[in-house]
Amino acid sequence: MTASIIDGKAIAAQLSEQTAEAVKHLTAEHGIEPGLAVVLVGENPASEIYVRSKTAKTAATNMRSLLYKLPETVKAEELFELIDKLNTDPTVHGILVQLPLPPQIDSQRVIEAIAPAKDVDGFHPLTAGLLSTGLPGIVPCTPLACIMLAKHVHKSLTGLEAVVIGRSNIVGKPLAQLLLMENATVTIAHSKTRDLPDVCRRADIVFAAVGRPEMVRGNWIKPGATVIDVGINRVPAEGGKSKLVGDVAFTEASQVAGAITPVPGGVGPMTIACLMLNTLKAACTQNGLEAPSISPS
Numbered sequence: 013m014t015a016s017i018i019d020g021k022a023i024a025a026q027l028s029e030q031t032a033e034a035v036k037h038l039t040a041e042h043g044i045e046p047g048l049a050v051v052l053v054g055e056n057p058a059s060e061i062y063v064r065s066k067t068a069k070t071a072a073t074n075m076r077s078l079l080y081k082l083p084e085t086v087k088a089e090e091l092f093e094l095i096d097k098l099n100t101d102p103t104v105h106g107i108l109v110q111l112p113l114p115p116q117i118d119s120q121r122v123i124e125a126i127a128p129a130k131d132v133d134g135f136h137p138l139t140a141g142l143l144s145t146g147l148p149g150i151v152p153c154t155p156l157a158c159i160m161l162a163k164h165v166h167k168s169l170t171g172l173e174a175v176v177i178g179r180s181n182i183v184g185k186p187l188a189q190l191l192l193m194e195n196a197t198v199t200i201a202h203s204k205t206r207d208l209p210d211v212c213r214r215a216d217i218v219f220a221a222v223g224r225p226e227m228v229r230g231n232w233i234k235p236g237a238t239v240i241d242v243g244i245n246r247v248p249a250e251g252g253k254s255k256l257v258g259d260v261a262f263t264e265a266s267q268v269a270g271a272i273t274p275v276p277g278g279v280g281p282m283t284i285a286c287l288m289l290n291t292l293k294a295a296c297t298q299n300g301l302e303a304p305s306i307s308p309s
């Protein structure tokens with residue numbers, strides 16, 4: 013048995029196309045051009061790659077892209093002044109401060125400083141509270157991407173048993189909330205979980221978001237299960253080079269699973285597409301308009 017590959021790039025392209033069309037309609041009908049401001053502090057190579065990808069996708073989705081680059085030595089007060097300025101700018105509908113931040117800046121304070129209505133990453137405590145109580149609000153990009161990829165395989169998640177490996181505020185916890193809203197039965201597993209392989213073997217869908225290269229082995233997967241690999245880890249490769257791998261041992265798992273996301277090319281492209289969708293929805297909400305219902309088929 014060989015798993016079918018869940019093509020995150022293709023699904024993300026479809027979602028981005030739908031979002032771009034909705035943006036064109038919003039601009040033509042209401043004169044609103046969604047604007048996304050991205051703040052990059054320092055010169056972290058990985059962060060620079062992510063930011064370039066996000067700003068390029070913003071422009072490709074017919075949105076206004078604003079990039080603010082600040083030096084590694086920037087004072088916290090300067091960053092908060094910029095965030096305050098963006099919070100009050102009516103042409104900016106989404107604000108994203110790229111993490112990680114240098115040690116002199118408290119990341120949690122930065123997250124809390126962003127106006128919840130413009131928090132397109134979905135990290136603000138108020139945003140998390142809305143999600144946990146089932147109230148309308150912005151949904152964090154990566155968990156939303158995971159749900160869309162799972163529903164590409166399973167039209168309904170009702171009654172399915174899902175295991176989320178990882179309990180971070182960014183992925184694990186909000187993903188569990190979204191799965192509950194989809195009527196799945198959810199187990200959150202983590203480093204202290206006893207008999208983790210046995211827990212995973214119960215799952216119809218395994219979401220791996222633990223940040224450990226290829227931790228989830230093929231014999232952890234129930235035959236025919238769906239595997240959504242959130243991890244992206246750089247590990248040594250032959251010839252002194254490096255390669256990207258997920259949190260799942262892909263070769264092993266693909267011999268057992270029914271469907272699996274690759275790394276790269278799975279959750280990553282979908283996360284950026286969901287960021288664009290969140291920015292569109294934020295622009296609609298801030299202007300008293302109903303956000304369009306968009307999801308890839």
